[in-house]
Amino acid sequence: MARTTKKTKKPAHSNRKYIVGFWTLFLIGILASVFIFLLAGWGAFGKMPSFDELENPETNLATEIFSSDGKTLGKYYSENRTPIKYEDLPDHLVQALVATEDERFYQHAGIDAKGTLRAAVYLGTRGGASTITQQLAKQLFTEDVAQNDFERVFQKVKEWVISTRLERQYTKEEIITMYFNKYDFVYQAVGIRSASKIYFDKEPRELKIEESAVLVGMLKNSALYNPMRRPELVKSRRNQVFEQMNRNGFISETEMDSLQNLPMKIEFTPEGHDEGMATYFRAYLQGFMKDWIKDNPKPDGSEYSLYSDGLKIYTSIDSKMQEYAENAVTKHIANLQKEFDRQNEKNPTAPFRDLDKSQIENSIQSAMRVSARWKKMKAQGKSEEEIRKSFEEDAEMRVFSWKGIKDTVMTPRDSILYYKAFLQAGMMSMVPQTGEVKAWVGGINFKHFKYEHVKQGKRQVGSTFKPFVYATAIDQLKFSPCDTLPKSKFTIEAGKHGNMNDWAPRNSDGEYDGMYTLKKALASSVNTITARLIDKTGPEPVIDLIGKLGIDTRNIPAVPSIALGTADINLFEMVSAYSTFANQGVYIKPVMVNRIEDKNGTVLYQNVPETRDVLSKEAAYVTINLLEGVTQGGSGTRLRGVWGTNNAFYKTAMTGYPYDLKNPIAGKTGTTQNQSDGWFMGMVPDLVTGVWVGAEDRAVHFPTITYGQGATMALPIWGMYMKDVYADPDLKVSKEAFERPENLSIAVDCANYGSSKETDNSVPDELDF
Structure with missing residues (x-):
């Protein structure tokens, strides 16, 4: 008769240590996470913004120049940003942003738990987890300088902490507005207002839905999704934005199909200091403002910055009259130049008249001495002989002509003569x-x-x-x-x-x-x-x-x-x-x-x-x-x-x-x-x-x-x-x-x-x- 072996049941207390160990580790993990967040909040991982900085985020605001009829003539800036208010943003622009960048923006408090979990499980292959608030936090108060995964973890922690503070401090509308005002759309288009002007030559409120989709599509990576360099890629990205808007119920499928078939039209209007309307006037005004700033300090005694304090200058210039004046000058001088050049064809001393060789040489030498090339080489410690020699060497250059910018090869000396011939x-x-x-x-x-x-x-x-x-x-x-x-x-x-x-x-x-x-x-x-x-x-x-x-x-x-x-x-x-x-x-x-007004509308002059x-x-x-x-x-x-x-x-x-x-x-x-x-x-x-x-x-x-x-x-x-x-x-x-x-x-x-x-x-x- 076989002997039956009876299993002995382990007492319950024998598993207790595993249970205790698990919960101990769990609590330690929780406490460690809390402690890490506390350390981040205290600035252990880098400077954190104060309450005042959150209330008034540091941003470089461009000084804007207005015509008497309310048009923007140009800007002075170190960063071309001109902020606008939430009510100036069209609904379809806000909808495109939320649908594309943060579907649960109105439900979370700065951190999207569901998105974060999805990103962790799928290692980011099904989308990232950064909310609009986190992206704003990164733009406002942190620098993308992480060199390895360890640093990136702590940087992300800082973004989370700042995001929750932003959510407590601001409304959702204010966060969206700050985000649009801060983002760099390249080509010196910092902020949605500059981007609207530069890419479509209009104010944000005037944007069509297909134009809003282009700009929102650029938010993923403005350098990559650059409409001037990669128009087909940008158009494809724009159509993805339409899909997201449809998915989130902002547009119907019929509307999506119709919008995706539209051509992408860009009206590129750069706002560099050398481009746009009234460039010579703006150069004069720059000097006027620098003198005014010297004589009119801020209440605390410091100087206003023409390039970052967001001043508003209301000028007497009428944009239409300025346009008509510039057109008249361009049309007539371009036409007159043709006759002038024709009459110089047989002039042996062209473009000069009434001068002998020594006088012409003196004129050229004087022009050389005041040229940017001369000043730059002089600052580099080059000898006068070296500088003069450089004016005789062929160089590739882009020169002005009435038929457009011309690529050519000539010596800097010849370029002096070339430019002197223009009326x-x-x-x-x-x-x-x-x-x-x-x-x-x-x-x-x-x-x-x-x-x-x-x-x-x-x-x-x-x-x-x-x-x-x-x-x-x-x-x-x-x-x-x-x-x-x-x-x-x-x-x-x-x-x-x-x-x-x-x-x-x-x-x-x-x-x-x-x-x-x-x-x-x-x-x-x-x-x-x-x-x-x-x-x-x-x-x-x-x-x-x-x-x-x-x-x-x-x-x-x-x-x-x-x-x-x-x-x-x-x-x-x-x-x-x-x-x-x-x-x-x-x-x-x-x-x-x-x-002249400050950024808050206070009249300074x-x-x-x-x-x-x-x-x-x-x-x-x-x-x-x-x-x-x-x-x-x-x-x-x-x-x-x-x-x-x-x-x-x-x-x-x-x-x-x-x-x-x-x-x-x-x-x-x-x-x-x-x-x-x-x-x-x-x-x-x-x-x-x-x-x-x-x-x-x-x-x-x-x-x-x-x-x-x-x-x-x-x-x-x-x-x-x-x-x-x-x-x-x-x-x-x-x-x-x-x-x-x-x-x-x-x-x-x-x-x-x-x-x-x-x-x-x-x-x-x-x-x-």
């Missing part, structure tokens, strides 16, 4: 009653030609100076436009009015016969009559007048020859001076900045107009009446669609002709010696605009007066600009007559004035000097 332009438009500058064009291309021709550049003003002489005679001697003076030769002898030698100006047409009314004399720009006027007034009163008109007179000698415009004056001063005539004799200092009485209303109006004669019977008649006998000469240069402007216009053309500078100053009752055209070097110019006069070089820009301005009903620029003062004692109607019966219609269309 430049300056243009400024101002409201005479308020001083507000509405358009400012400082050159033809800021990226390649940094020198600014509105305020920085001073050039001889030619016959545009003559109205100051006439205005002085009217103000002091009560001359009428109908008074007559002989056109004959005239000499101011040495010793008179500070003259060192006899001065006998010549008339541009070579004629010296007849009596001219002052109106006809100014319209025809008769030099001898202008000389007679300054002989009667003396040069000192003329200089005194222009000083009151805002022109810097320190380097203008008190000699009669200034009457013909020998002085160097900048366009900024000329426009403000002419504006005084249109403003009934009251000078008003030009205004570029109306208001408010412009206060600076004005002074310079001329009587009567003298100002009579001067305007004289200047109207230029567009009624002088070189300015081309604005009316009227030509002289030289019509064929101007077919190439007169871009946009005919202008066919019928309204009252007061103006003056100007041309300097050897055709180096062409000017036109034009006025209507509520807008004064000045234009200068010339080359960087005065020895670079047209060979003859045919194309080298102000009526051909500068006037067409004014004509095209004003045609566009008048065609825009929103601008409401006046077409009315200039306001005539009551009880005008100086006669301006010449039909029955004294013995002079000459009318404006008898004035020939002569060249202007």
Whole structure:
């Protein structure tokens, strides 16, 4: 009989140690995890944000420049970020973000437990676990510097701790807003507002759903999903966003299919300092702001940062008028350059004229010394011989051309000659009653030609100076436009009015016969009559007048020859001076900045107009009446669609002709010696605009007066600009007559004035000097 073995049952207490051990390890794990989180919160794994930092996260905010009509002209920044509010985000943008990046965003408190568990089980192959809040935490307060898995674990712990703090401190809407405001979309597009402007040229609230999907798709990796480099990849990613929106019930399947079939349209509008609208004005404004910042510290005594404090600068510039001005300059100068290049084809010293070899070499050497190449090599400790040699060596470079940027190979020395051959332009438009500058064009291309021709550049003003002489005679001697003076030769002898030698100006047409009314004399720009006027007034009163008109007179000698415009004056001063005539004799200092605010909207600066009485209303109006004669019977008649006998000469240069402007216009053309500078100053009752055209070097110019006069070089820009301005009903620029003062004692109607019966219609269309 077999013996049965009975199993002995282990007592219950024998498993206790395993149970106790398990729970002990479990509790230790929990406590260790809690302790790790506490250590992270205390900053043991790196600096953690304080309550204040959470309340006011440190971000670099761009200073934004606004036009008078509310458009963004540009920004100053170290990081191109301009924050917006949650209400400015379209619903479909927020929906796309939540559907794609964090489906349970509204259910969790900063950490998605389900997503974290899924990521752990599947080792991240079915999606990551970072919530929107965690991604924001990483952007705001941690740096992606983990070098190994161990460091990455502790970095993730920090993100979790910060995420929970963010969730306690902010609403879900605030977290989404901060996330969109912080993310870098590349191409200096930091934040959703910059991204919307740069990729679609619109505000976030104006984004279409397919555009929102592109930007949300970039959040995965903006460098990889770059629409400018990998458009097909970005389109595929955009369509994935639509799938996620459909999965989460934000769009139907039909809508998803329709949206996925749409082409991806990008309107790339970079916002670099060299790109965009009003680049020259923004460069001037940068200097203005730096001076203002020095004189206006923060309440705590520290300086505002132009590049990171999020200032808002509200300027006087009108975006439409600025656009029309830039278009006019571009169209005309590009066209005029073709003729200029054609006339230089057989010029052995091109682009220079009137210079010998040694003078040309001096000009080139001077340009070399101020070039970026010279300064950079000098800073590197290179010898002058090494630097000069580098200018003779071929180099690959990208150069400006009117047909677009051109890749070429040339020596840096040859590039100097290449760039000197380009005609430049300056243009400024101002409201005479308020001083507000509405358009400012400082050159033809800021990226390649940094020198600014509105305020920085001073050039001889030619016959545009003559109205100051006439205005002085009217103000002091009560001359009428109908008074007559002989056109004959005239000499101011040495010793008179500070003259060192006899001065006998010549008339541009070579004629010296007849009596001219002052109106006809100014319209025809008769030099001898202008000389007679300054002989009667003396040069000192003329200089005194222009000083009151805002022109810097320190380097203008008190000699009669200034009457013909020998002085160097900048366009900024000329426009403000002419504006005084249109403003009934009251000078008003030009205004570029109306208001400056901090990032919270607190007003830091408010412009206060600076004005002074310079001329009587009567003298100002009579001067305007004289200047109207230029567009009624002088070189300015081309604005009316009227030509002289030289019509064929101007077919190439007169871009946009005919202008066919019928309204009252007061103006003056100007041309300097050897055709180096062409000017036109034009006025209507509520807008004064000045234009200068010339080359960087005065020895670079047209060979003859045919194309080298102000009526051909500068006037067409004014004509095209004003045609566009008048065609825009929103601008409401006046077409009315200039306001005539009551009880005008100086006669301006010449039909029955004294013995002079000459009318404006008898004035020939002569060249202007």
